[in-house]
Amino acid sequence: MATIAFVVHHDRPEAVALARDTAAWLTQQGHEVRLTDEDAAVAGLAPNGHAPDAIVTGLDVAVSLGGDGTMLRAVAMVAEAEVPVIGVNLGQLGYLTEVEPSGLRDALTRFLAGDYQIEERMLLAVRVEGTGGTVGTGEAIALNDAVIEKTLGGHTVRLDVEIDGRFFTPYTTDGLIVATPTGSTAYSLSARGPIVDPTHRALLLTPVSPHMLFDRTLVLEPDSIARITVAGTRPATLSVDGRLLGELAVGDSVTCTASEHVARLVIFGPRDFHGILKAKFKLGDR
16 A cells, blocks of 8 residues: 655645545545645644654655645655655646646556656755854755845845856846756746756756846756855845745855755656647747
């Protein structure tokens, strides 16, 4: 029998209903269903609740019920254990989700029968040095990006960038995005960064509204080490996959490189990334 976790979008009743229905179906077949205590309370499945740090022990698969944001939360929860993740699309057209709600039972049946493939995605390891701000000094993992941004409206922030231990340049900017190829279609894209096939491995360094002539994205080797230090006189904030981690003081640094872990996304056939792009941007065939 398998152990399956659900990660549920809290503000989508259809996600809650699908979690309850599918949990009952799996339990009847003898499988174990887990949710975090918070998700279990939202879904009315309190007996299935677990502490976040205990949920991955012995876990076979995590199922994300929501949009891309819920998928990011699911990946973050299981990334270090490299548990595979099935994404169920309960949002708008997403880049990460694989399964429509009506197909979830079939997808789980196929997964449990071994009829699936794994698509590996690069993850970003994000470490903070310095204790002047409110961000902890541990390591965070991102599927999409790490973003260092200004804190004050109408002002820029100065960010000094080193690449592989050598100083590159200071940026006077609204922010800097360090993205994975998966994250190339997220915030980096809105800052005019390139679209990169999500199975590629690279670091994308994209400035946000830079007040300087150099405004291009740098595409770096995945094992490059990008170190960004808050310089000048103004603090900055650090967000990882859309989660605000806190404020960085002047002198604090953020180091980004490829994680030793990968995200393992469950797919049931070739993923049509170009088809998703065509639908997202309403591109014509001819």
